[in-house]
Amino acid sequence: xxxxxxxxxxxxxxxxxxxxxxxxxxxxxxxxxxxxxxxxxxxxxxxxxxxxxxxxxxxxxxxxxxxxxxxxxxxxxxxxxxxxxxxxxxxxxxxxxxxxxxxxxxxxxxxxxxxxxxxxxxxxxxxxxxxxxxxxxxxxxxxxxxxxxxxxxxxxxxxxxxxxxxxxxxxxxxxxxxxxxxxxxxxxxxxxxxxxxxxxxxxxxxxxxxxxxxxxxxxxxxxxxxxxxxxxxxxxxxxxxxxxxxxxxxxxxxxxxxxxxxxxxxxxxxxxxxxxxxxxxxxxxxxxxxxxxxxxxxxxxxxxxxxxxxxxxxxxxxxxxxxxxxxxxxxxxxxxxxxxxxxxxxxxxxx
Amino acid sequence: xxxxxxxxxxxxxxxxxxxxxxxxxxxxxxxxxxxxxxxxxxxxxxxxxxxxxxxxxxxxxxxxxxxxxxxxxxxxxxxxxxxxxxxxxxxxxxxxxxxxxxxxxxxxxxxxxxxxxxxxxxxxxxxxxxxxxxxxxxxxxxxxxxxxxxxxxxxxxxxxxxxxxxxxxxxxxxxxxxxxxxxxxxxxxxxxxxxxxxxxxxxxxxxxxxxxxxxxxxxxxxxxxxxxxxxxxxxxxxxxxxxxxxxxxxxxxxxxxxxxxxxxxxxxxxxxxxxxxxxxxxxxxxxxxxxxxxxxxxxxxxxxxxxx
Numbered sequence: 001x002x003x004x005x006x007x008x009x010x011x012x013x014x015x016x017x018x019x020x021x022x023x024x025x026x027x028x029x030x031x032x033x034x035x036x037x038x039x040x041x042x043x044x045x046x047x048x049x050x051x052x053x054x055x056x057x058x059x060x061x062x063x064x065x066x067x068x069x070x071x072x073x074x075x076x077x078x079x080x081x082x083x084x085x086x087x088x089x090x091x092x093x094x095x096x097x098x099x100x101x102x103x104x105x106x107x108x109x110x111x112x113x114x115x116x117x118x119x120x121x122x123x124x125x126x127x128x129x130x131x132x133x134x135x136x137x138x139x140x141x142x143x144x145x146x147x148x149x150x151x152x153x154x155x156x157x158x159x160x161x162x163x164x165x166x167x168x169x170x171x172x173x174x175x176x177x178x179x180x181x182x183x184x185x186x187x188x189x190x191x192x193x194x195x196x197x198x199x200x201x202x203x204x205x206x207x208x209x210x211x212x213x214x215x216x217x218x219x220x221x222x223x224x225x226x227x228x229x230x231x232x233x234x235x236x237x238x239x240x241x242x243x244x245x246x247x248x249x250x251x252x253x254x255x256x257x258x259x260x261x262x263x264x265x266x267x268x269x270x271x272x273x274x275x276x277x278x279x280x281x282x283x284x285x286x287x288x289x290x291x292x293x294x295x296x297x298x299x300x301x302x303x304x305x306x307x308x309x310x311x312x313x314x315x316x317x318x319x320x321x322x323x324x325x326x327x328x329x330x331x332x333x334x335x336x337x338x339x340x341x342x343x344x345x346x347x348x349x350x351x
Numbered sequence: 352x353x354x355x356x357x358x359x360x361x362x363x364x365x366x367x368x369x370x371x372x373x374x375x376x377x378x379x380x381x382x383x384x385x386x387x388x389x390x391x392x393x394x395x396x397x398x399x400x401x402x403x404x405x406x407x408x409x410x411x412x413x414x415x416x417x418x419x420x421x422x423x424x425x426x427x428x429x430x431x432x433x434x435x436x437x438x439x440x441x442x443x444x445x446x447x448x449x450x451x452x453x454x455x456x457x458x459x460x461x462x463x464x465x466x467x468x469x470x471x472x473x474x475x476x477x478x479x480x481x482x483x484x485x486x487x488x489x490x491x492x493x494x495x496x497x498x499x500x501x502x503x504x505x506x507x508x509x510x511x512x513x514x515x516x517x518x519x520x521x522x523x524x525x526x527x528x529x530x531x532x533x534x535x536x537x538x539x540x541x542x543x544x545x546x547x548x549x550x551x552x553x554x555x556x557x558x559x560x561x562x563x564x565x566x567x568x569x570x571x572x573x574x575x576x577x578x579x580x581x582x583x584x585x586x587x588x589x590x591x592x593x594x595x596x597x598x599x600x601x602x603x604x605x606x607x608x609x610x611x612x613x614x615x616x617x618x619x620x621x622x623x624x625x626x627x628x629x630x631x632x633x634x635x636x637x638x639x640x641x642x643x644x645x646x647x648x649x650x651x652x653x654x655x656x657x658x659x
Binding site for chain 2 (some may be wrong): 018058060089090091092093094097098100102105106107108109110111112119120123124155158168171
């Protein structure tokens with residue numbers, strides 16, 4: 001599965017937010033690596049830390065309220081966390097760029113699409129106005145918005161939401177980034193547009209040789225597009241692996257729960273599995289294993305029984321670059337072993 | 352929508368507004384109880400005097416005839432003649448207008464020059480020392496009556512340190528203190544609006560997107576967010592400007608400036624009906640024109656407006 005050296009490697013990244021005196025544990029030590037030509041799906045519920053991960057990668061966590069407690073982010077050879085704001089600005093939009101969930105809000109209403117693309121390439125590639133305009137037209141054609149300049153002259157409100165998302169993708173890829181972060185890029189779109197945008201992202205990845213971190217809460221979308229998948233829960237990556245393996249043979253009980261909650265047309269009429277309980281309150285210091293909060297106890301029992309097999313298989317499978325797998329399975333084992341059975345039963349009874 | 356179409360549409364609206372305003376002014380003066388001739392002549396005027404005044408005003412003829420004659424003269428830009436000096440009203444107004452216009456322009460400039468940078472600074476560094484300074488200054492600016500500030504400025508910069516003239520406008524120098532006294536109050540209001548509007552814009556998602564594109568903070572603030580933040584500021588500035596164009600009566604009094612405010616004040620004292628009527632119409636017209644300009648400016652700044 002691994003074809004190239006990772007372009008992004010996150011290790012043991014922990015992020016806290018200060019909220020009215022309380023520490024909010026947004027990320028509790030995540031590990032993630034991603035190579036060029038790979039679409040890496042990051043899946044999790046709302047509040048699990050997906051967007052915080054993206055913002056940490058962009059260096060856009062608000063310095064006044066957030067704190068990176070530990071960990072490192074490597075973009076190829078460069079350490080992003082040791083960069084100054086000035087240096088980070090040169091990386092943003094150029095080496096790492098981002099597509100957001102709601103293009104209507106993330107495009108500036110007062111400037112034309114052409115200007116918004118051109119200003120990015122002028123900023124990073126030092127192009128002159130005419131050259132930047134030509135580049136904008138080129139990019140708009142690439143994302144399927146025509147080359148006659150009509151979209152370039154249009155303001156965001158004059159475009160449909162699908163066109164807006166295409167325009168945002170054009171901005172994001174304008175400087176040929178090494179990593180494109182797509183944060184729920186299709187969530188606000190209808191199903192037809194969703195398929196079109198996924199197709200566009202795939203073809204761009206293939207033609208531009210960039211890595212892509214595809215963030216979504218929607219496993220069925222991730223199954224469409226991702227090569228590898230990481231499942232994030234309560235600020236921890238609980239499982240990471242190739243798509244086929246994750247979907248066919250989830251090792252972590254939480255992943256299994258997530259998979260069972262995808263609607264399946266063949267099982268029409270049967271009740272959809274819902275994940276019990278709530279995502280761990282990020283303000284809480286976890287006592288015992290966080291996964292116990294959501295997993296029914298019999299699943300956990302099963303998981304505990306399989307645990308040695310589970311970690312053994314992950315350790316033997318995991319190549320050097322996906323240390324995250326080993327780390328998270330270790331922590332799961334430790335966490336399950338350290339949780340008194342009474343706590344596990346008690347918490348599942350409460351749920 | 353094309354900007355030319357927008358201008359055409361707004362122009363039609365402007366002409367309609369002016370027509371309605373002039374009609375209202377006409378009927379208000381003639382239909383409400385009380386004979387203008389009696390007010391002008393006073394209670395002890397003789398019947399023949401009153402008749403002469405009526406003939407001069409034209410109020411002795413049927414209302415419909417008066418109205419159409421009035422509209423006809425408006426189209427010829429004839430606002431009638433002053434009861435006191437017998438001069439035509441429009442030239443009297445136009446002669447005073449440049450002073451009032453420059454006072455309004457400079458007052459607005461003073462307001463904008465103080466308010467916009469401080470307002471942006473306040474919004475960018477919210478709840479910092481700068482922000483509190485801005486808010487405090489704005490509070491003071493709003494609390495100080497402009498005539499008091501005018502007198503204070505005169506005492507300081509015309510009497511104690513005679514840099515500026517005590518009264519009159521023989522040179523542009525004479526406009527400095529009046530413009531300052533007028534501008535400080537505008538600045539106080541505009542600062543609040545700039546701060547609020549800029550804070551709103553800086554919290555929007557497109558600012559995050561701009562940062563994610565690697566745009567420098569300077570560009571994000573002064574170009575990307577400011578263009579959006581300007582909309583409400585333009586509206587407020589337009590309204591303030593419109594008011595100042597109607598003549599700043601108190602400031603003109605304090606600085607003894609021969610502007611529109613004083614002209615209309617004396618017209619009211621002397622019950623100079625044609626001049627008052629012409630003045631009201633003039634102010635209304637100027638206000639509508641400013642609104643028209645604001646509409647066009649709005650469309651230039653915010654492309655979304657062109658839809659409506």
